[in-house]
Amino acid sequence: MKERILILGAGGQIGSELAPFLAEKGNEVFVSDIRLLNTSFPFEQVDVCDFNALKALFEKVRPDSVYHLAALLSATAEKDPQKAWQVNVEGLRNVLECCIQYQVKRLFWPSSIAVFGPNSPKENTPQHTVLEPTTIYGITKVVGEHLCHYYHLRFGLDVRSLRYPGLISYKALPGGGTTDYAVEIFYKAIAKQRYTCFLAPNRALPMMYMPDALEATYQLMQAPSERLSVRTSYNIHAFSFTPEQLAKEIQKHLPAFQCDYAPDFRDKIAQSWPQSIDDSIARRDWQWQPHYNFATMVKDMLTHIKEKVLSSQT
Numbered sequence: 001m002k003e004r005i006l007i008l009g010a011g012g013q014i015g016s017e018l019a020p021f022l023a024e025k026g027n028e029v030f031v032s033d034i035r036l037l038n039t040s041f042p043f044e045q046v047d048v049c050d051f052n053a054l055k056a057l058f059e060k061v062r063p064d065s066v067y068h069l070a071a072l073l074s075a076t077a078e079k080d081p082q083k084a085w086q087v088n089v090e091g092l093r094n095v096l097e098c099c100i101q102y103q104v105k106r107l108f109w110p111s112s113i114a115v116f117g118p119n120s121p122k123e124n125t126p127q128h129t130v131l132e133p134t135t136i137y138g139i140t141k142v143v144g145e146h147l148c149h150y151y152h153l154r155f156g157l158d159v160r161s162l163r164y165p166g167l168i169s170y171k172a173l174p175g176g177g178t179t180d181y182a183v184e185i186f187y188k189a190i191a192k193q194r195y196t197c198f199l200a201p202n203r204a205l206p207m208m209y210m211p212d213a214l215e216a217t218y219q220l221m222q223a224p225s226e227r228l229s230v231r232t233s234y235n236i237h238a239f240s241f242t243p244e245q246l247a248k249e250i251q252k253h254l255p256a257f258q259c260d261y262a263p264d265f266r267d268k269i270a271q272s273w274p275q276s277i278d279d280s281i282a283r284r285d286w287q288w289q290p291h292y293n294f295a296t297m298v299k300d301m302l303t304h305i306k307e308k309v310l311s312s313q314t
Contacts, residue, residue: 003105006030006063008048008095009070011037013172014110014164014213018067021214030061034070048091051098058098065106065221068095074114075266076176077137088140089147096151096159104157108221111145111163111233113206114138114178118272125274127235127281134272145232152231160220161233165206165277167213168297170304178266178273179205181243186305189250189257196260199267201244204275208238209292209300216288223286230281237277238290239297249298 005022007015010031019041023029031041034048044060046053048070070091077084092109099107116125117132131142148159166179174180181197188195208216216236220228241249247259282288292300 003027003064004030004061005065005067006032006057006061007067007069008032008046009034009068010039010041010043011035012069012071013167013169013174013177014210014217015067015069016172017169017210018069018214018217021218022067025218030063032057048094049086051094054094054098055101058102058104062102063104065108066095066099066104067108067217068092069110071110071140072137073177074112074135074137074269075178075180077140078135078265078269081136084136084140088137089143092144092147096147096157099157100151100155106158106160106221107148108217109144109148109159109161111141111161112137113163113165113273113277114269115141115145115163115233116272116274120274122275124276124278125235126278127230135269138272141233148233149231158225159231160228162213162216162220162282163233163235163277164213165208165237167208167210168301169210170301170308171210178269179207182207182246185243185246185250185259186301187309189254190302190305190309193254193256194258194260195247196262197243197247198262198264199243199270200263201247201259201261202242203263203267203270204240204242204245205270206237206240206274206277207297208236208290209297212238212290212292215291216282219286219288220282227285229285234282234285234288235277235279236282236288237279238292239294240276241294245294246298249295250302253299253302
């Protein structure tokens with residue numbers, strides 16, 4: 001069924017691809033961001049921390065569904081914890097209030113594997129486990145999960161969420177996340193045949209290719225409400241790899257490529273995160289299943305980024 005959809009934070013890694021993805025499904029898509037965007041979709045420049053401006057946007061659009069993607073990501077958030085709290089927590093609370101006031105049917109809000117911490121199981125991290133993050137980003141995501149759960153229980157708001165792993169995309173550039181190396185490395189491999197990674201070579205992390213992330217988001221939002229057993233945020237997973245494994249897989253296609261390692265503060269963040277995720281509840285509740293594996297993701301990324309690099313040189 002065609003919906004009026006509002007995407008907040010539409011200029012980020014996910015939003016920039018989610019807008020055309022949802023439009024292709026036949027929906028009427030409106031986009032917003034704190035920055036001015038060059039977009040073909042109806043656009044309003046709004047800061048989610050400005051409640052009155054946000055209310056005016058909801059009044060104008062009257063959305064059926066909202067995708068609230070505005071956030072400071074892990075590495076960026078560590079540089080300004082106060083701003084991260086304002087955007088990630090206060091911004092979410094503003095959106096939740098607007099959704100109640102304007103009777104939004106469904107709200108999607110992304111969580112992250114950053115909700116886990118050093119005391120969470122590292123392998124096959126379960127849906128329900130210890131959440132003791134050591135980053136401000138992770139802390140804001142734990143608070144956000146509980147806020148969403150509260151608004152569902154208290155007000156009946158149909159909030160849905162995914163704990164995204166690291167997301168890999170050839171369309172959008174990195175946005176300040178700890179897993180950004182897994183995008184940067186492809187551009188450097190093609191352009192310079194060399195990359196210096198800011199994570200340790202053996203730092204395994206859960207990852208997902210963007211086409212699967214978009215499909216998972218859409219599938220969750222389309223699932224019947226009565227089938228959803230999780231109202232904090234669902235674990236989802238596709239594959240895990242280390243920087244060294246990624247470099248070796250790229251070398252199968254580009255033998256001359258070399259990768260060096262200079263771990264910085266982002267490696268400490270990654271060290272507190274899981275190495276793999278148990279997403280069996282998502283697979284049970286709404287039949288989640290990734291399409292891409294590690295090898296097919298690498299091959300597809302190289303194909304598309306080569307095309308981008310070549311087109312930029314002509």
